[in-house]
Structures are given as C-alpha cells and as structure tokens.
Amino acid sequence: MNTVLDSQNPAELGDRLRHARTQAGLTQAQAATALQVARTTLVALEKGQRRVRADELKAMADIYGASVGSLLRESAVHVELSPRFRALNEKDDEDAHRAARLLNDLTAAELELERLTGRKLKANYPPERPILPGDVKEQAEDLAMELRHRLGLGLAPIGDIVTLLEVEIGMRVFVRPLDPKISGLFIYDDEAGACMLLNRNHPRERRAMTAAHEFGHLVSSRRQPDILDDCSPQSREEKFATAFGLSFMAPAPTVRRLFQEYRQESGRFSPRHLILMAHSLNMSQEGMCRRLEDLKLLPAGTWESLRDRGFSGELVRQILGDRPRDNDMVVPPRLWMLAAEAYSEELLTEGQLAQLLRLDRPELRRILDMLGSSDDHDLESLALE
Structure with missing residues (x-):
C-alpha cells in the first residue's frame, strides 16, 4: 500500500479524508481522539501537509465507515x-x-x-x-x-x-x-x-x-x-x-370524466370506484381521494371518514388481486446502465460497485446478472447470429 500511497496527491487524498470524516458525522477533535493522534496531526493530513501512513489510512477507513479503496480511488467524486x-x-x-x-x-x-x-x-x-x-x-x-x-x-x-x-x-x-x-x-x-x-x-x-x-x-x-x-x-x-x-x-379534466363515468354506471361513486380510479391513474387511494375533494367532487373530509371505517391498503390489494412486490429494484434504470457499463468495462470491481452504491454484494450481483453485464449482446445484430 505504501507504493500506492506514494503515488497519491497529498492534497487530493487529504480532501477525500476530510470528506469521509464529515460524512461520518465526526468533528476533527472526535476523529483525532478515535485515531489516537493530535488534532494538529489530523489537520495536517487533511490539508495534505503530511503524507498518510498505511496504518493511519486503515484506521481512518475503519472509523469513518469507508473502504480503503474508496479513499484511494482518484476517480471518486465528493459532493456535500x-x-x-x-x-x-x-x-x-x-x-x-x-x-x-x-x-x-x-x-x-x-x-x-x-x-x-x-x-x-x-x-x-x-x-x-x-x-x-x-x-x-x-x-x-x-x-x-x-x-x-x-x-x-x-x-x-x-x-x-x-x-x-x-x-x-x-x-x-x-x-x-x-x-x-x-x-x-x-x-x-x-x-x-x-x-x-x-x-x-x-x-x-x-x-x-x-x-x-x-x-x-x-x-x-x-x-x-x-x-x-x-x-x-x-x-x-x-x-x-x-x-x-x-x-x-391526475389532471382535472381526466378526473372529472372518470368520476362522471363511474357515477353514471351505477348511480353512485363507491369506494370500489375510488380504488379503480386510483389504480388507473397510478396514484395512491389517499391521493386520489384528496384530489376528488379538491375538485369538490367529494365532500371535504371523505378520506378521513374512509380511513376511520377501516379502508386500508390490504383491502385494496384484495379487491385488485395485487400482492406487495418485495423485489422492486433499489437502483433506478439510468444508474443500472452506468453500473453495468462500469463493471463490464472493468472500470470498477464488484466490491467497489457494492461499496459505491451502498448495496450488499448479493443484491448487486442480482442486478448485474439481470442486466447481462458480463455477456452483453448487440440487439440489432442478435438475430444474425
């Protein structure tokens, strides 16, 4: 590690150390105490006025909850x-x-x-x-x-x-x-x-x-x-x-149209209609109900009354036949693409990606496997193979 440390720009490494400390919620005095060094020593390290030793870097990584790799990685971006x-x-x-x-x-x-x-x-x-x-x-x-x-x-x-x-x-x-x-x-x-x-x-x-x-x-x-x-x-x-x-x-014209259609269908607007309308507009039942109240299509306080009578998410799932989806991805689509590309081009290891994205490695592996990052195909030419 000494060779790696010797190649580091002391000022840039010091800035990464300072950022890791602040992200851990530690003051310089608290960090110095935990590291068993003088506060002036820590100040010098963070300002790049003194090079960091390997044992000091390892201790900082442990105390700050970071990896040694993330502290040494020059590509790392730090925002506050x-x-x-x-x-x-x-x-x-x-x-x-x-x-x-x-x-x-x-x-x-x-x-x-x-x-x-x-x-x-x-x-x-x-x-x-x-x-x-x-x-x-x-x-x-x-x-x-x-x-x-x-x-x-x-x-x-x-x-x-x-x-x-x-x-x-x-x-x-x-x-x-x-x-x-x-x-x-x-x-x-x-x-x-x-x-x-x-x-x-x-x-x-x-x-x-x-x-x-x-x-x-x-x-x-x-x-x-x-x-x-x-x-x-x-x-x-x-x-x-x-x-x-x-x-x-839920744009007002769409809400008014659906509301009138449901009322005309059965002569009244029931909780079942509320569920169906919310489902069709990809909204929560509470949000849908409050929107109807805002447009004065339902009386003010309707949602509170429904809730007090036992209207719940479980009831909604029974009516719609839905089940909770526990396997929702924790990484949005664009971030999937960036992570898979960085991994497939060997810009970052699996361990570095897991640390970077704050995921455990099995979850990261599941995402990478789903994306086919290790065996990407050109879809335009796939049929020609």
Whole structure:
C-alpha cells in the first residue's frame, strides 16, 4: 500500500479524508481522539501537509465507515449536499440526517460513474416559476397542465414517473429504504443538479405521489431543500408542491370524466370506484381521494371518514388481486446502465460497485446478472447470429 500511497496527491487524498470524516458525522477533535493522534496531526493530513501512513489510512477507513479503496480511488467524486438541506435542528431525529447523508452518497456515486463512463446526465429542467401572491392551488394546477403538454403527456395517466423524471427532465432519482415517516428528499445543487430520494418501504403509488410532489419543488422553489415527512409544516411552498403533485398525476379534466363515468354506471361513486380510479391513474387511494375533494367532487373530509371505517391498503390489494412486490429494484434504470457499463468495462470491481452504491454484494450481483453485464449482446445484430 505504501507504493500506492506514494503515488497519491497529498492534497487530493487529504480532501477525500476530510470528506469521509464529515460524512461520518465526526468533528476533527472526535476523529483525532478515535485515531489516537493530535488534532494538529489530523489537520495536517487533511490539508495534505503530511503524507498518510498505511496504518493511519486503515484506521481512518475503519472509523469513518469507508473502504480503503474508496479513499484511494482518484476517480471518486465528493459532493456535500447534506449540510445544505433544510436546517435539521436538535429535535430532528437521526433518521432524517441518515437519509440526507444517503442521498449525498448516492449522488456522489452516480457522478463518479458518469465520470468513468463518460455519460453525463443531460438536464432539461423547466424554467423555475416563482410562487406569486394569490391562490396557490390555482397556480399549481396551471403549471402542472402546462408541463404535461410540454412533455407530450396530454391528459393520459403517467405510468412510470421515476423514468419520466430521469429521462425527460434529467433529475437524479434514487429509491432506498428509509424510516417510514420519511416519504422523500429533494435537493438542488449547482454541480449535481436536481436530486431526489424516495422511500422504497412505501407502496409504489405513494412513491409516485412523492416524486410528483418533489418535482413541484424543482419547478417552483428548487433552491429550498426539502425533506418530506408526515410532520412537514404546510408552508406556502409545501402547499404548492402538494397541489402540483396531485394536479400533475391526475389532471382535472381526466378526473372529472372518470368520476362522471363511474357515477353514471351505477348511480353512485363507491369506494370500489375510488380504488379503480386510483389504480388507473397510478396514484395512491389517499391521493386520489384528496384530489376528488379538491375538485369538490367529494365532500371535504371523505378520506378521513374512509380511513376511520377501516379502508386500508390490504383491502385494496384484495379487491385488485395485487400482492406487495418485495423485489422492486433499489437502483433506478439510468444508474443500472452506468453500473453495468462500469463493471463490464472493468472500470470498477464488484466490491467497489457494492461499496459505491451502498448495496450488499448479493443484491448487486442480482442486478448485474439481470442486466447481462458480463455477456452483453448487440440487439440489432442478435438475430444474425
């Protein structure tokens, strides 16, 4: 390792060490104590004023929860999104901090894979539209319809909003298990662009609503980071994002048409119709019900009444014949491609990819095998073989 260390630029390595320490949530004093060195020694190492010894590097990797390889890898990208999130005060629990650090790490991983493969993400963000005085919901509705037409969606349902945001808008979208009370996180950074983390533990339909909500932040208040949880205060920005998400997923003309068709069919609008409408628009039942309430097609408070009477996700699955899908991919489509390409071209090892993407190796192997990264075919010529 000494030979490898001798070839390292001390200043660049020191910067990677500093980043790893801050990502571990340690101050210089805390890290120095854990390493059993003077704080001035740690300062010199992080500034590149003294070369790191092999035993010091190994100790830092252990204490910071990083791998020696990631600290030495010159291609590694380091971004610091977490400190820019909405201020997390002492009352905020560690789950929110952990989710913010995860989004930071996943964003850095994707940037590194882009650098290695030469496939930079192309951003196609709509112009930011400041929230004006007046009715927030009306502004959200108008902008949602405008963007639907710009994206060529018209009044049709959105089948996969994650792919839409990745491919058409150029957002970085990640899906990982989070604390149940956290729905998602959003951050905009000048270097990394728009980044989003969704809770894999939530049903697919709820994740879709969260993604639409965070898209609302991108188009209205992108420089105000957001951690969406069940206790989020309803600021003007939050109200806009919520209204935008509902309008974007369920345009008013489509909702009104379906509602009237179901009512005409049986003379009333029942919970069964609510389930079918939500399913057809790829929305959660709560989101669908609240959209109907907003459009005054159902009385205010309908959702709370349904919930109090035992209306649940399990009931919905029984009616639709659905079953929870435990094998949802934790790596979005674009990140699959970058990871598979880096692996097939031997730019990163399986172990390095697992560390980079914060996956265990069996899960990573399953993804790589599914993508055929070790035996890629040219589909255009496959039939000629």
